[in-house]
C-alpha cells in the first residue's frame with residue numbers, strides 16, 4: 215500500500231520534471247498557466263489546481279509515456295484458454311500486461327486504438343487514482359510556481375536521461391539534476407518568515 219501510494223506518485227513527478235526540462239517550451243507553457251492561476255499568493259492552494267488544465271494534460275502525458283506501475287497482473291479464466299497476438303494463452307494462468315508498451319505503441323497511435331491504462335483497469339484497477347493524480351498535480355504546481363528550473367551548465371534538453379530502471383516501479387535510471395531558482399518575491403518573503 216505504501217509503495218502503491220508513494221513511489222508511484224513520486225516517480226511520476228520526477229518523470230514529469232525530466233520531460234519538461236527536456237522540452238523547454240512545455241516548461242514555459244505549463245509554468246505560465248500555473249502562475250497566472252495562482253497570481254501573487256505565497257503558494258498554490260489545493261482549490262487552484264482544478265483550474266490548471268494544461269498541467270493536467272502534462273501529468274496525463276507523463277503517465278502515458280512513463281507509467282510507473284508498468285506490468286499489470288491478471289489471471290486468465292479458470293476454464294477458457296485462447297489465442298492472443300499469435301500466442302496460446304492457457305486457462306488459469308498469471309499473465310502480465312505491459313501497460314507501457316501498449317500506451318506508446320506508435321503503430322496503433324493515430325488509429326485511436328492505443329489503450330491508456332496507467333492505473334490498470336476493471337475491478338482490480340488502482341483505487342488511489344484520483345488521489346495519485348491530485349498529489350502529483352499539487353506537488354508539481356507548487357514546484358513550478360515557487361521555482362524556476364534550469365539544467366546545470368553543460369547539460370542540454372536533448373541529453374536529459376530517459377533510460378528506465380525496472381524495479382517495483384519504473385524509475386529514472388540516472389538521477390535528475392536541475393538548478394532551482396526561487397521565483398516570486400512573495401515566496402521569498404514566505405521563506406524568510408520560517
Ligand code: HEM
Nearest residue numbers: 218219222223226283332333334335338339340341342346
Ligand atoms: C500516479 C500514481 C499512481 C499510479 C500510476 C498507480 C498505478 C497503479 C496500477 C497500474 C495498479 C494495478 C491496477 C490493476 O491491476 O489493474 C495499481 C494498484 C493499486 N494502487 Fe495505485 N497507482 C497510483 C497511486 C496510488 C495511490 C495514491 C494509492 C493509495 C493511496 C494506490 C493504491 C493502490 C492499491 C491498493 C492497488 C492494488 C489494487 C488491487 O490489487 O486490487 N495507488 N496502482
